[in-house]
Amino acid sequence: MNKGRLEAxxxxxxxxxxxxMVLEIKVPHGRELADxxxxxxxxxxxxxxxxxxxxxxxxxxxxxxxxxxxNGSILWANLHLLFWLSLIPxxxxxxxxxxxxxxxxxxxxxxxxxxSIAYFILQNLIIKSHGHTSLLAKAIGKDIKGKISPILYLIxxxxxxxxxxxxxxxxxxxxxxxxxxxxxxxxxxxxxxPKH
Numbered sequence: 001m002n003k004g005r006l007e008a009x010x011x012x013x014x015x016x017x018x019x020x021m022v023l024e025i026k027v028p029h030g031r032e033l034a035d036x037x038x039x040x041x042x043x044x045x046x047x048x049x050x051x052x053x054x055x056x057x058x059x060x061x062x063x064x065x066x067x068x069x070x071n072g073s074i075l076w077a078n079l080h081l082l083f084w085l086s087l088i089p090x091x092x093x094x095x096x097x098x099x100x101x102x103x104x105x106x107x108x109x110x111x112x113x114x115x116s117i118a119y120f121i122l123q124n125l126i127i128k129s130h131g132h133t134s135l136l137a138k139a140i141g142k143d144i145k146g147k148i149s150p151i152l153y154l155i156x157x158x159x160x161x162x163x164x165x166x167x168x169x170x171x172x173x174x175x176x177x178x179x180x181x182x183x184x185x186x187x188x189x190x191x192x193x194p195k196h
Contacts, residue, residue, distance in 0.1 A: 020089040045096035062185040066136040077122040084115040106160035113153040139185040
C-alpha cells in the first residue's frame, strides 16, 4: 500500500491537535497585562505540548522518508500513535488549569509515555516490514534517546506527588533531548540513496 494517505492523515491529525490546544487558551475579559497572569500556567503547558507535538511531527516525517510501503499492521500502529497524541490537548489543558498539580502532571506523563511506546511499536513494525538492513534500521542504530525517554517519563510520573518542579523539569529535559537535531535518518538517506 502507498504511504501517501498515511502521511496526509497523520499531518492532518497533528495540525488539529495543535489547533485544539491553542483554542484551550481562553481570552481574558480584562484589558490590562495583569489580566494575563492567570493564563501563565496554561500558556506554559501549551508551549511544552506544542514542542512535543512538533517533535513527533518532525520525527514521523523523517521516519516516513525511509518507508517504501505500508501494510495493515503499520496503519494500525500509526493510528495507535495518533490516539495517544490526540489526548495531549486534554492533559495539557487539565495540567495548565490546575497549575501543574500532581495528578494532572502525572497523567500528562502517562500520555507522553504511551505516545513514546506507540512510536517505538510503529518504528519496529516498519523495520520488520522493510528488513533489518533497511534505511530506518541503519538510521536508528542503538536508539539511545528512544530507550532513555520512557525511563525518564516513568521517573517524572512517580515524582509528580513528591516534587512538581522536578517532574516538570524531567518533561522539559526529554523535550530538550529530542530538540537537539537528530541527523541519523537524513545522513543515512544521503549515504544510501533510494534505488529506483
